[in-house]
Amino acid sequence: MAPHPTPRRRLSFSRLRYLAVACIFAIITYHYVYQNPALRLGSEPREAAGNSTLGFQKIVVLSEGPSWRTRGLKAAAKYSSIDLDIPIQPPLTNEMTDAFQKMGPTSVPHPRGRGEVKNWLSFLDIIKYIGAQDLESALILEDDVDWDVRIKNSMKLLSDAARKFTVTSKEDRSPYGHSWDLLWIGHCAEPTRNFTRRLLYDDPSAPDPEKYIAPHWFPWSREYVDGLAPGKRSVQRGQHTDCSFAIALSRRGAIKVLKFAGIGEDTQFDTRLKNGCKGNDLSCLVVTPELMHHYVPPKEFGHISTVADANEIGSRVEEEEFEHIMGNTPNILQSARCKALFDSTCPG
Numbered sequence: 001m002a003p004h005p006t007p008r009r010r011l012s013f014s015r016l017r018y019l020a021v022a023c024i025f026a027i028i029t030y031h032y033v034y035q036n037p038a039l040r041l042g043s044e045p046r047e048a049a050g051n052s053t054l055g056f057q058k059i060v061v062l063s064e065g066p067s068w069r070t071r072g073l074k075a076a077a078k079y080s081s082i083d084l085d086i087p088i089q090p091p092l093t094n095e096m097t098d099a100f101q102k103m104g105p106t107s108v109p110h111p112r113g114r115g116e117v118k119n120w121l122s123f124l125d126i127i128k129y130i131g132a133q134d135l136e137s138a139l140i141l142e143d144d145v146d147w148d149v150r151i152k153n154s155m156k157l158l159s160d161a162a163r164k165f166t167v168t169s170k171e172d173r174s175p176y177g178h179s180w181d182l183l184w185i186g187h188c189a190e191p192t193r194n195f196t197r198r199l200l201y202d203d204p205s206a207p208d209p210e211k212y213i214a215p216h217w218f219p220w221s222r223e224y225v226d227g228l229a230p231g232k233r234s235v236q237r238g239q240h241t242d243c244s245f246a247i248a249l250s251r252r253g254a255i256k257v258l259k260f261a262g263i264g265e266d267t268q269f270d271t272r273l274k275n276g277c278k279g280n281d282l283s284c285l286v287v288t289p290e291l292m293h294h295y296v297p298p299k300e301f302g303h304i305s306t307v308a309d310a311n312e313i314g315s316r317v318e319e320e321e322f323e324h325i326m327g328n329t330p331n332i333l334q335s336a337r338c339k340a341l342f343d344s345t346c347p348g
């Protein structure tokens with residue numbers, strides 16, 4: 001008997017069609033609601049601060065190429081489940097660095113050496129790389145940087161503190177709010193005084209301020225730690241921040257820094273930023289003590305900064321030799337590099 005479609009069968013076929021349409025509608029709704037962070041129910045802004053890019057759209061690394069710096073950094077990032085983007089640095093000519101060094105009137109400060117200029121121009125290049133991708137925010141790391149193994153928890157605590165300090169509204173779901181051009185996460189000095197407008201908050205990874213290691217050219221930074229204690233940090237506006245170990249830029253901040261620092265007129269890039277923050281040309285939020293600091297290879301080899309190296313005052317040593325000997329990271333209690341490379345916390 002030939003199978004003829006009965007009215008009943010036709011009915012179930014059109015029912016099936018309705019069902020398919022309903023399914024597609026449900027899938028689209030699900031995607032719209034759950035893939036849209038603004039609508040995701042129950043997801044606090046702080047949770048994003050603990051993601052693999054620490055709540056920024058990307059983490060980009062300023063690096064001249066593979067070395068002990070990047071190898072240690074990659075190991076630490078893998079240990080902490082952090083995603084890094086290490087773009088290739090475009091070349092700089094001596095003509096360009098010399099021209100940049102002389103830029104601006106003679107009355108303003110100028111970079112001292114070729115090393116400072118190269119570092120400055122490399123920062124501008126990586127910020128252009130961020131700008132070209134139109135990123136919502138990006139964290140720029142120098143490639144010798146290090147952090148505590150509890151970094152994701154620290155970033156979540158910073159998220160709460162930064163949002164509270166900047167009075168971020170509930171509707172703004174971004175992990176650190178939008179009231180900043182520059183979020184200074186890794187530095188080597190930032191005074192905090194009783195009269196500083198700030199928010200003190202708890203973070204178990206914060207070091208003892210009595211043991212704060214200040215660079216020898218900023219001995220005062222150890223003295224201006226009013227109100228800090230082991231397990232306490234401050235979030236505040238940038239007063240006198242130095243060292244650009246780790247700085248995050250908002251989309252707006254990247255453009256402002258390109259314009260403000262693109263004209264030279266200071267001794268080095270981080271000093272230009274510091275002065276931009278102090279003079280309110282840039283809106284800067286700073287966490288102190290810092291959450292990131294550079295790792296220092298064992299003392300007997302001396303620290304070789306890329307800036308010193310380019311100025312030809314650095315001491316070159318066999319990398320393979322010291323790569324297997326533990327260094328340390330000032331002001332970071334449980335170093336992620338040391339954990340990943342030596343299964344140690346690195347005595348500071």
Ligand SMILES: *[C@@H]1O[C@H](CO)[C@@H](O)[C@H](O)[C@H]1NC(C)=O
Nearest residue numbers: 048051052053054055056057
């Ligand atoms: C981490 O969170 C930020 C802010 O919500 C977001 O832009 C970024 O894409 C997230 N990273 C990942 C890997 O999902």
Ligand SMILES: *[C@@H]1O[C@H](CO)[C@@H](O)[C@H](O)[C@H]1NC(C)=O
Nearest residue numbers: 193194195224225226227228
């Ligand atoms: C800052 O305030 C604390 C608590 O009120 C006080 O103990 C400390 O002495 C003050 N420090 C300075 C330098 O005034």
